[in-house]
Amino acid sequence: GGADQKGPVFLKEPTNRIDFSNSTGAEIECKASGNPMPEIIWIRSDGTAVGDVPGLRQISSDGKLVFPPFRAEDYRQEVHAQVYACLARNQFGSIISRDVHVRAVVIQSYESEADNEYVIRGNSVVMKCEIPSYVADFVFVDLWLDSEGRNYYPNNAAETDGKYLVLPSGELHIREVGPEDGYKSYQCRTKHRLTGETRLSATKGRLVITEPVGSKAPTFATASKISSLLGSSSSDIVLLCQAQAFPVPYTRWYKFIEGTTRKQAVVLNDRVKQVSGTLIIKDAVVEDSGKYLCVVNNSVGGESVETVLTVTAPLSAKIDPPTQTVDFGRPAVFTCQYTGNPIKTVSWMKDGKAIGHSEPVLRIESVKKEDKGMYQCFVRNDQESAEASAELKLGG
Numbered sequence: 001g002g003a004d005q006k007g008p009v010f011l012k013e014p015t016n017r018i019d020f021s022n023s024t025g026a027e028i029e030c031k032a033s034g035n036p037m038p039e040i041i042w043i044r045s046d047g048t049a050v051g052d053v054p055g056l057r058q059i060s061s062d063g064k065l066v067f068p069p070f071r072a073e074d075y076r077q078e079v080h081a082q083v084y085a086c087l088a089r090n091q092f093g094s095i096i097s098r099d100v101h102v103r104a105v106v107i108q109s110y111e112s113e114a115d116n117e118y119v120i121r122g123n124s125v126v127m128k129c130e131i132p133s134y135v136a137d138f139v140f141v142d143l144w145l146d147s148e149g150r151n152y153y154p155n156n157a158a159e160t161d162g163k164y165l166v167l168p169s170g171e172l173h174i175r176e177v178g179p180e181d182g183y184k185s186y187q188c189r190t191k192h193r194l195t196g197e198t199r200l201s202a203t204k205g206r207l208v209i210t211e212p213v214g215s216k217a218p219t220f221a222t223a224s225k226i227s228s229l230l231g232s233s234s235s236d237i238v239l240l241c242q243a244q245a246f247p248v249p250y251t252r253w254y255k256f257i258e259g260t261t262r263k264q265a266v267v268l269n270d271r272v273k274q275v276s277g278t279l280i281i282k283d284a285v286v287e288d289s290g291k292y293l294c295v296v297n298n299s300v301g302g303e304s305v306e307t308v309l310t311v312t313a314p315l316s317a318k319i320d321p322p323t324q325t326v327d328f329g330r331p332a333v334f335t336c337q338y339t340g341n342p343i344k345t346v347s348w349m350k351d352g353k354a355i356g357h358s359e360p361v362l363r364i365e366s367v368k369k370e371d372k373g374m375y376q377c378f379v380r381n382d383q384e385s386a387e388a389s390a391e392l393k394l395g396g
């Protein structure tokens with residue numbers, strides 16, 4: 001024995017999501033320290049160990065999980081679309097990494113399209129870039145071009161004075177459409193995240209501008225009165241409220257006070273701006289999360305829609321204290337300190353096994369011999385997970 005002996009601690013933990021193309025393959029690293037040096041084992045989410053699959057998956061001698069490049073016909077769901085984790089263990093205990101969602105993508109050719117949009121003169125409109133669903137997760141809009149040779153780039157939400165805005169979701173937002181806008185056509189350019197390849201949409205979209213005949217109360221393009229939106233903290237978030245009306249409607253934004261049916265007008269400032277009916281939140285923070293209501297009125301009527309916004313922040317966890325030495329029969333307390341949003345579940349493991357505890361504080365009233373080992377808390381939401389570990393040693 002000796003004070004320098006210790007259970008495993010991760011030095012390099014894989015990320016939550018690893019997407020790769022069949023032509024590149026991927027290597028996933030996992031490293032842990034400890035004394036004695038821990039061994040690394042790769043497991044599935046059910047805890048079973050992962051083995052070699054010739055040509056498709058190997059464990060390298062230094063503990064990496066390796067996916068070599070493969071031909072399209074060799075794709076195997078149970079290998080190439082799987083949740084893995086790495087487990088580090090020595091004689092003092094075991095720890096498990098966060099969930100690692102691995103996804104191999106067989107690169108396929110695709111075409112996107114920009115379609116015509118119908119708009120009443122004076123209203124705002126969004127032009128969509130239609131991307132086939134089988135590539136939608138890997139392809140994003142990196143540019144819009146018009147037939148007069150002008151380019152519109154994303155991430156310009158800060159420059160809200162312009163007539164054009166490429167939304168974070170890839171649509172081109174055009175405000176206060178006038179007759180001259182009907183003479184141009186618009187094309188989107190998409191980029192593949194894994195290959196870096198860009199391509200222009202197969203079709204060009206136009207604005208079909210209708211001249212109002214008489215008044216028209218605001219109506220929304222979609223029937224749904226409530227939608228939800230996920231955005232990440234520090235990014236720019238755009239809340240749409242796309243109603244068509246004549247006379248051109250007036251839009252007001254409200255936010256509900258959490259857990260109530262009372263609402264307050266959204267305060268506009270340098271960070272939170274409204275462009276026509278669209279609400280733009282720059283450098284979003286978790287506190288911007290909540291339920292928003294957009295009310296659109298003109299002289300002949302009104303309509304409203306709700307948007308539930310969740311601003312995500314990366315999950316991380318820490319256990320206090322990271323190690324403790326407790327005498328037989330004495331109490332031990334571990335506290336899981338976590339940050340990030342949203343947090344859906346908290347759970348604890350001991351030496352890689354769930355212990356059925358879901359509170360941030362883990363208390364052992366009277367420490368027994370079998371309580372010694374490695375404790376972990378996990379925090380999770382639908383997108384990601386994070387873990388922290390701590391060691392309980394027995395005293396005299």
Ligand SMILES: *[C@@H]1O[C@H](CO)[C@@H](O)[C@H](O)[C@H]1NC(C)=O
Nearest residue numbers: 022023069070071072106107
């Ligand atoms: C990956 O799949 C594509 C599409 O079938 C194919 O053209 C390419 O050769 C594959 N890569 C390898 C390394 O086999």
Ligand SMILES: *[C@@H]1O[C@H](CO)[C@@H](O)[C@H](O)[C@H]1NC(C)=O
Nearest residue numbers: 295296297298301302303304
């Ligand atoms: C605006 O429209 C809403 C319907 O969604 C209505 O409840 C409200 O009274 C209208 N406000 C004005 C000022 O007309």
